[in-house]
Amino acid sequence: MNALNLWIHSLRAEALGWTLFHFLWEGAAIAGALVLLLAALKPARARYAAACAALLAMALAFGITLAVEWPWHPPQFTILTGAPAWNFTGAVFANGTGATPFRWSDAVTWAPALWLLGVVGLYLYHLGSWMAAQRLRRMGTCLAPEMWQRRVRELAAIAGVSRPVALLESCLAEVPLMIGYLKPAIVTPIGLLAGLPPEQVEAILLHELAHIRRADYLINLFQTAVEGLLFYHPAVWWVSGVMRAERENCCDDSVVALQGNVHQYAAALFTVERSRSRAPQSALAATGNNLARRIRRLLGQPESRDLSLPVLPSALLLVSVAVALAAWQPAPAARQVQKPVDVLLAAQPAAPEPASFAIVAAEPVRANEPDAPPEPPAAQQSARPQAAVQPAPLDVTYIIADEERSAFLHQQAVSPQSATGRWQFLSDTSFIITPEERTAYTKLQTSEEQDKFIEQFWARRNPTPGAPTNSFHDEFYRRLSYAASHFAVLGNRTGAYTAPGWAYIKYGPPDQIEDHTSDARNPSLFWRYNYLEAFHNKAEFQFVKVGENYRQQLNFPPPLAIFTGVRAAADDLVTALNNESRQGQSAAPAQAATTGLPGTHATISISPEKPMVILSVPLDGLSGRVDVIGQIRAVSSTGAPGATVASVRDYVQASGSGGTWQSNFTLAHGSYVGRVVVRENATGGIYTEEINFEVK
Amino acid sequence: MHPKPTDLPRPTEAELEILAVLWSRGASTVRDVHAEVSRRKPTQYTTVLKFMQIMAEKGLVRRDERARAHIYRATRPQAWTQRQIAGDLLQRAFGGSAASMVMGALAAQKASPQELAEIRKLLDEYEKGTK
Numbered sequence: 100m101n102a103l104n105l106w107i108h109s110l111r112a113e114a115l116g117w118t119l120f121h122f123l124w125e126g127a128a129i130a131g132a133l134v135l136l137l138a139a140l141k142p143a144r145a146r147y148a149a150a151c152a153a154l155l156a157m158a159l160a161f162g163i164t165l166a167v168e169w170p171w172h173p174p175q176f177t178i179l180t181g182a183p184a185w186n187f188t189g190a191v192f193a194n195g196t197g198a199t200p201f202r203w204s205d206a207v208t209w210a211p212a213l214w215l216l217g218v219v220g221l222y223l224y225h226l227g228s229w230m231a232a233q234r235l236r237r238m239g240t241c242l243a244p245e246m247w248q249r250r251v252r253e254l255a256a257i258a259g260v261s262r263p264v265a266l267l268e269s270c271l272a273e274v275p276l277m278i279g280y281l282k283p284a285i286v287t288p289i290g291l292l293a294g295l296p297p298e299q300v301e302a303i304l305l306h307e308l309a310h311i312r313r314a315d316y317l318i319n320l321f322q323t324a325v326e327g328l329l330f331y332h333p334a335v336w337w338v339s340g341v342m343r344a345e346r347e348n349c350c351d352d353s354v355v356a357l358q359g360n361v362h363q364y365a366a367a368l369f370t371v372e373r374s375r376s377r378a379p380q381s382a383l384a385a386t387g388n389n390l391a392r393r394i395r396r397l398l399g400q401p402e403s404r405d406l407s408l409p410v411l412p413s414a415l416l417l418v419s420v421a422v423a424l425a426a427w428q429p430a431p432a433a434r435q436v437q438k439p440v441d442v443l444l445a446a447q448p449a450a451p452e453p454a455s456f457a458i459v460a461a462e463p464v465r466a467n468e469p470d471a472p473p474e475p476p477a478a479q480q481s482a483r484p485q486a487a488v489q490p491a492p493l494d495v496t497y498i499i500a501d502e503e504r505s506a507f508l509h510q511q512a513v514s515p516q517s518a519t520g521r522w523q524f525l526s527d528t529s530f531i532i533t534p535e536e537r538t539a540y541t542k543l544q545t546s547e548e549q550d551k552f553i554e555q556f557w558a559r560r561n562p563t564p565g566a567p568t569n570s571f572h573d574e575f576y577r578r579l580s581y582a583a584s585h586f587a588v589l590g591n592r593t594g595a596y597t598a599p600g601w602a603y604i605k606y607g608p609p610d611q612i613e614d615h616t617s618d619a620r621n622p623s624l625f626w627r628y629n630y631l632e633a634f635h636n637k638a639e640f641q642f643v644k645v646g647e648n649y650r651q652q653l654n655f656p657p658p659l660a661i662f663t664g665v666r667a668a669a670d671d672l673v674t675a676l677n678n679e680s681r682q683g684q685s686a687a688p689a690q691a692a693t694t695g696l697p698g699t700h701a702t703i704s705i706s707p708e709k710p711m712v713i714l715s716v717p718l719d720g721l722s723g724r725v726d727v728i729g730q731i732r733a734v735s736s737t738g739a740p741g742a743t744v745a746s747v748r749d750y751v752q753a754s755g756s757g758g759t760w761q762s763n764f765t766l767a768h769g770s771y772v773g774r775v776v777v778r779e780n781a782t783g784g785i786y787t788e789e790i791n792f793e794v795k
Numbered sequence: 796m797h798p799k800p801t802d803l804p805r806p807t808e809a810e811l812e813i814l815a816v817l818w819s820r821g822a823s824t825v826r827d828v829h830a831e832v833s834r835r836k837p838t839q840y841t842t843v844l845k846f847m848q849i850m851a852e853k854g855l856v857r858r859d860e861r862a863r864a865h866i867y868r869a870t871r872p873q874a875w876t877q878r879q880i881a882g883d884l885l886q887r888a889f890g891g892s893a894a895s896m897v898m899g900a901l902a903a904q905k906a907s908p909q910e911l912a913e914i915r916k917l918l919d920e921y922e923k924g925t926k
Binding site for chain 1: 805806808809811812814815818819834835836873876877880889892893894895896897898899900901905906910911913914915917918920921922
């Protein structure tokens with residue numbers, strides 16, 4: 100099951116899924132073209148050629164689409180940075196799971212597995228049929244009388260068949276048939292050769308010889324292969340049916356051309372058909388080979404009713420076109436789902452600068468907690484619509500700076516207020532609640548309103564609305580209690596607020612765990628997920644043990660591009676930093692800013708798929724508390740040039756022996772400049788750099 | 796004693812040739828069968844005789860010894876043998892769909908009586924029209 104899940108979510112399966120999806124309309128379009136062609140073409144040979152071309156075009160369309168969609172250079176999973184434990188800022192994604200509407204991308208997820216199952220099943224079935232057909236040559240057969248063997252050689256010469264053809268009598272065959280390509284054999288039912296007038300036997304033999312000359316046996320094998328591959332599309336079956344019907348017509352025509360006697364041939368077909376044993380036979384798939392229609396065509400009789408464009412296939416065609424068209428609209432949207440709507444998590448409710456940039460910044464987490472005490476009136480009104488309106492799942496990016504967040508939450512959880520459900524709810528759901536919801540909730544006055552809000556909060560996340568139980572709610576609390584009891588590593592702090600506890604609550608148990616906690620130099624724990632919806636990718640968490648606690652880091656596929664910083668001044672940011680209170684840190688007096696970091700340069704790396712922009716600031720040569728400001732400005736993009744599109748304010752404890760501070764952004768396409776200011780509190784040294792980069 | 800299908804061995808190719816003659820001609824003497832078989836390929840009379848004696852031992856044919864020339868008949872009708880061969884596992888599972896793998900002048904599916912009547916009419920009309 101695990102392997103299946105992994106495969107389903109692999110890039111290859113996704114490519115296959117989209118190929119299957121696109122072939123819905125491609126196949127319909129090709130079949131539509133064939134309908135028009137058939138209306139214009141009369142001769143059986145031309146119609147057959149058109150149907151062949153259509154089937155070939157379908158196979159090519161499928162192949163080309165697959166080649167276009169195929170991930171030729173899939174990202175390999177590696178650890179992005181070898182950052183030591185103590186100094187990172189991990190990016191964390193909260194996924195507000197609303198009631199998820201049906202998305203075509205979901206169907207595309209499962210389609211490849213079902214399709215593959217169908218193809219394998221059909222191919223096995225065809226293999227069995229082929230083996231059974233091969234046995235028709237050997238089982239219950241004997242060579243036909245010498246006289247007829249000779250006659251077949253003569254007729255073969257007339258019909259233009261150069262390969263030697265065996266003529267067999269079989270007690271199994273009910274009708275004359277032809278098997279094989281390299282060593283073709285005509286198999287007739289016992290008694291047919293003796294029971295029919297010789298001219299009629301010859302007519303039937305000529306028909307089979309025409310099949311041999313046209314290599315129909317081989318073509319039919321290819322046809323069956325394509326049919327099995329694209330079995331899910333009704334248009335393919337229809338085209339294949341046209342091919343089979345026109346193939347018989349072609350052979351009929353060639354018999355008449357050689358013998359010149361239409362009536363005699365039609366009568367031969369009729370006699371053989373009538374002489375078939377009346378015994379019930381095993382159910383066979385109708386091959387759409389309507390004998391009455393064939394004979395009418397041979398005799399030049401007008402069709403009693405024109406069924407050349409059969410009703411059922413056309414209806415199926417229309418349906419598949421409609422489905423493809425209907426799906427066409429949501430399809431691009433479905434792909435965009437991969438780019439989450441990121442929301443500014445800063446405390447300022449004036450949240451995201453609309454559309455011009457996909458993301459704004461993530462502010463340090465401390466600013467992020469519900470700080471405002473409950474505000475009076477209007478709040479209640481604003482809470483309601485919010486609860487009702489907010490429909491789509493929101494992917495929220497925020498940053499867990501460090502353990503302070505946990506400490507804060509824990510404090511709330513154990514504070515006297517929390518005895519009431521009010522803060523308990525917020526601390527329980529702190530990993531999944533959206534900032535809007537949090538703001539709305541803190542403004543609620545009465546416990547009735549809060550109860551109502553909580554009820555709606557879970558109802559919005561219920562994957563099966565109307566069901567007696569809310570599986571999301573139940574699973575969430577199961578994980579919460581599991582995490583609380585299993586990941587409590589620091590004093591009396593509950594395990595839910597440690598890094599592994601957090602990951603467990605958000606993403607459930609990992610698919611793979613690698614324990615390196617006994618590694619003295621870099622004690623860490625790796626959790627790997629084969630697929631995480633929030634990232635549309637596999638993901639790896641690295642929890643680094645620090646004392647008794649863990650810090651986590653999310654590792655991504657390798658970057659598409661890395662941009663390196665250059666020495667540059669950033670006076671405005673330096674001023675901003677210096678104007679801040681030092682938060683009680685005993686710091687040296689401010690110094691003049693130095694351009695360039697003391698160690699290696701800062702980098703911007705762009706990881707594929709999201710795309711995710713990662714700002715890394717190496718901390719070589721720095722120690723103690725280090726304040727960091729990172730800022731991203733647009734140079735040219737969809738927004739106004741010069742505008743600040745993201746900024747981060749953070750601090751880390753540097754050991755002096757290296758390490759990296761990181762922060763993640765999601766940016767729209769465009770050119771940007773990233774600016775970094777680092778202040779080492781102990782010395783008061785300030786360092787600045789900037790990085791020009793481009794998101795393609 | 797009526798042996799079940801499995802009691803009789805499956806006829807070999809040569810045996811089937813002889814059975815085919817007996818099925819189409821009905822009860823025949825060895826001489827008749829030999830005449831028929833030699834039309835397919837030159838065969839010694841004694842070869843046919845030997846084969847038919849073996850087949851009688853196997854139970855594939857029955858010998859009537861009342862007449863001066865022994866008369867042979869097939870123990871089982873053609874349809875029975877056909878079923879016996881078709882009873883093979885592979886044929887049972889895939890015999891039906893094997894039709895999609897071979898080329899035939901006639902469809903795998905039998906024409907209905909109505910269709911046959913319609914064709915009959917078409918042929919008659921055509922004949923009248925050309926005369």
